[in-house]
Amino acid sequence: MFNHKAYIFDLDDTLYCEHDYVKSGFYSVASFLAKTYSFLHVEELTRQFIEAWEHYGRGKVFNHVCNKFGIQTDIKQLVNVYRNHEPSIHLYEDAVFCLKGLMEANIPIGIITDGNSSMQWNKLRALGLDKQISCIIVTDDLGGSEFWKPHPLAFQRMSDCLKVNMEDCVYIGDNPNKDFITAKKLGLHTIRIVREIGDHMQTNLDQGYEADKKIYSLMEIR
Structure with missing residues (x-):
């Protein structure tokens, strides 16, 4: 009633659950980067994104992880990949x-x-x-x-x-x-x-x- x-x-x-969306977005960004950098593994990079998010919050996740792995890329492009991905939720x-x-x-x-x-x-x-x-x-x-x-x-x-x-x-x-x-x-x-x-x-x-x-x-x- x-x-x-x-x-x-x-x-x-x-x-x-919005956390599922965040993790889905991280996986999409990791997949995008792995296509350019052969030394990167999607699952490990996704895990690194999640750990950075849990530690620093959402604002600088891509900056922290890219600096850690020496990835030279346009962070704005990664943000666009994240925002425009088809979520698994x-x-x-x-x-x-x-x-x-x-x-x-x-x-x-x-x-x-x-x-x-x-x-x-x-x-x-x-x-x-x-x-x-x-x-x-x-x-x-x-x-x-x-x-x-x-x-x-x-x-x-x-x-x-x-x-x-x-x-x-x-x-x-x-x-x-x-x-x-x-x-x-x-x-x-x-x-x-x-x-x-x-x-x-x-x-x-x-x-x-x-x-x-x-x-x-x-x-x-x-």
């Missing part, structure tokens, strides 16, 4: 069942996601969501990063797309830094999904930033 007229989801770490099992249940109940579904437009659309296509969900907003498409959450425009556009008033919608996301503060101000109900893996799982902010409700599986959604 679903309690709301429409359900809007975040994408990364809500419907699938899959929906969380609970996301599959949740979306299926909503569709069978003929309840409108939307997705609002931040990030580089080509990256996010590659993810959506890889997950098959572009064919399942008719109302998808990649906030980067609205005019760049200034329209990423918590900017209100995506929520307003989504309400129009779903043809449901915002107070009758619920937004489900994972990041209290940006996912819920504007949604709540606009009158949407909010739910935070907390998973075992994710960049924001340990983040705890004051009540203004937190969701109305916290869950640990999308099977708990009502």
Whole structure:
């Protein structure tokens, strides 16, 4: 039994594991480099990327590893390979069942996601969501990063797309830094999904930033 007229989801770490996307991207970059440098092995280079990411964060992974192996290459080109690769990712099992249940109940579904437009659309296509969900907003498409959450425009556009008033919608996301503060101000109900893996799982902010409700599986959604 679903309690709301429409359900809007975040994408990364809500419907699938973003760490899987990162590792998929690293593998694609490693494969690209291995074609040019015969002394490089794809699996080992991928492992090095992952270790650098875990140690330094995402910003300088390619710089650290290329310096370590003496690779002379254009880092911007590697970033483009990463951003434009076809990801090897899959929906969380609970996301599959949740979306299926909503569709069978003929309840409108939307997705609002931040990030580089080509990256996010590659993810959506890889997950098959572009064919399942008719109302998808990649906030980067609205005019760049200034329209990423918590900017209100995506929520307003989504309400129009779903043809449901915002107070009758619920937004489900994972990041209290940006996912819920504007949604709540606009009158949407909010739910935070907390998973075992994710960049924001340990983040705890004051009540203004937190969701109305916290869950640990999308099977708990009502």
